[in-house]
Amino acid sequence: MPVVGLGTWQSKPGEVGRAVEHALANGYKHIDCAMCYQNEPEIGESFSKVFGAGEVKREEVFITSKLWNTFHRADEVPKACAKTLADLQLEYLDLYLIHWPMSTEPNTEQGLFPADAEGIPMFDSKSPSFAETWAALEKLVEEGKCKNIGLSNFNIAQIEEVLAVAKVKPACLQVESHPHLPNLALLEFCKKNGIAFVAYSPLGNPGSCFKREDQVNLFHDEDVKKIAEKHSVTVGQVLIRYQVDKGNAVIPKSITPSRIVENLTLLG
Numbered sequence: 001m002p003v004v005g006l007g008t009w010q011s012k013p014g015e016v017g018r019a020v021e022h023a024l025a026n027g028y029k030h031i032d033c034a035m036c037y038q039n040e041p042e043i044g045e046s047f048s049k050v051f052g053a054g055e056v057k058r059e060e061v062f063i064t065s066k067l068w069n070t071f072h073r074a075d076e077v078p079k080a081c082a083k084t085l086a087d088l089q090l091e092y093l094d095l096y097l098i099h100w101p102m103s104t105e106p107n108t109e110q111g112l113f114p115a116d117a118e119g120i121p122m123f124d125s126k127s128p129s130f131a132e133t134w135a136a137l138e139k140l141v142e143e144g145k146c147k148n149i150g151l152s153n154f155n156i157a158q159i160e161e162v163l164a165v166a167k168v169k170p171a172c173l174q175v176e177s178h179p180h181l182p183n184l185a186l187l188e189f190c191k192k193n194g195i196a197f198v199a200y201s202p203l204g205n206p207g208s209c210f211k212r213e214d215q216v217n218l219f220h221d222e223d224v225k226k227i228a229e230k231h232s233v234t235v236g237q238v239l240i241r242y243q244v245d246k247g248n249a250v251i252p253k254s255i256t257p258s259r260i261v262e263n264l265t266l267l268g
Contacts, residue, residue, distance in 0.1 A: 001062050001095070001172070003244055004264055005030025007200060007253035009037050017046040019255040024056050026261050032174075032200070032251040033088065034066040034099060035080060036112055040087035048089045063088065064095040064174075066152055067137070068112055072103035072128045077136035081145055096137060096146040097174055101158045103128055130158065131165040138168045150174065150196075156189050163193065172196035177248065178204050178218060178239060187246065198249040203239050205253075234262060241266050 006023040008016055008031070016039045020031060024046075033040055051058045065088065071080035081096060103124035108114040114122040137149040148171035151159060162170060173190050177183045177199035190197045204218035218224055219235050228238045236252070240263055243250035252263045 001196060001198075001249050002028075002030035003249050004028070004240065004266070005032050005062070005064075005249065005251040006260065007032050007251040008039060008043060009034065009200070009253055011037070011039060011253060011255050013039060013042055015255040017042040019260060020046040021050055022257050023260050024050050024061065027264055028260075029060055030062045030064075030249070030251070032064045032198075033084075035068045035084050035087075036066070036099065038112075040065070040084060044087050044089040058090070062094045063090065064097065065093050066097045066099035067133070069100055069102055069104040070106045070108075070112055070114065070124075072098075072124060072133045073106060073126060074128065074132050074136040076106050077133060078140065081140055085145065092144060093146045095148045095150060095171060096140065097150045097152040097172075098130075098133060098137070098154070099152050101130070101151075101154045103133075130162050134162050134166060138166075141168055148172070156186060159189070159193075159195070169193075170195055172198050172249070174198040174200055174251075176201045176205075177243065178202050179221070179224065179242060180204060180216060180218065187248070191247075196249060197247070198251060199243045200251050202243050202250045202252050203236055236263060237265065 006020065006028050011019055020043050033043055050056050065084045067077060067080050071077055105114045105122040105124050116122055140146045141149055149168060150170045150172040151162065152174040154173060159173065173186065173195050175183055175186060178201065187197050218239060224235050224238055228235045240250055240252055244266060254260050254263060
């Protein structure tokens with residue numbers, strides 16, 4: 001897995017495709033996607049354009065996607081993977097993750113985000129276990145549709161539950177990580193168990209709609225700013241290097257051409 005990849009969460013339609021093309025044209029070999037981002041069809045058009053032109057070979061790029069919460073039942077897993085492969089215009093994924101350790105009701109009129117009249121999420125009435133979902137992902141590996149499978153947003157106890165039944169060990173754990181939320185216990189656990197650690201929102205995701213009112217913007221963090229000034233680099237580069245120096249992979253999101261290039265340029 002290439003250490004630095006392009007994240008596509010919250011990249012809007014009409015922008016995400018151009019961002020992916022610019023990233024691939026400027027040396028990126030790792031693109032992170034997910035069904036619930038609802039932009040995989042546009043990304044697929046970009047993959048088709050770039051790979052079809054021979055500018056970059058498909059096998060040179062590590063592509064991740066994620067199984068959404070409404071597809072945790074064993075019979076729903078292959079349907080989700082098939083849709084993602086069709087949307088991304090790919091024959092296989094390099095990595096397929098369980099996006100969240102929770103399952104919601106499938107096949108409702110509300111699609112990916114089922115909720116009751118009060119807006120409360122509708123959890124899956126059959127409550128599929130991690131073991132059921134993981135076994136279905138392992139079958140995708142056997143069928144050649146996914147080269148690796150892993151987890152996202154799982155805690156240690158939940159990872160241990162998967163490890164207890166896994167025939168194919170999780171290749172990685174993807175979680176939010178940055179200096180204000182380093183997730184060190186999870187990182188240490190992953191290192192001990194040979195699971196790659198992938199950091200999303202490494203810049204603190206200052207534009208997120210989920211940001212707390214009291215959350216400090218990392219771009220205003222005085223310690224980070226001092227490090228950036230000392231090395232004549234940007235705050236973003238410092239935050240990405242922070243992950244790389246810990247041995248983590250990192251997937252900063254951007255749609256701005258100059259920042260996409262900047263994010264791939266690490267310190268010294």
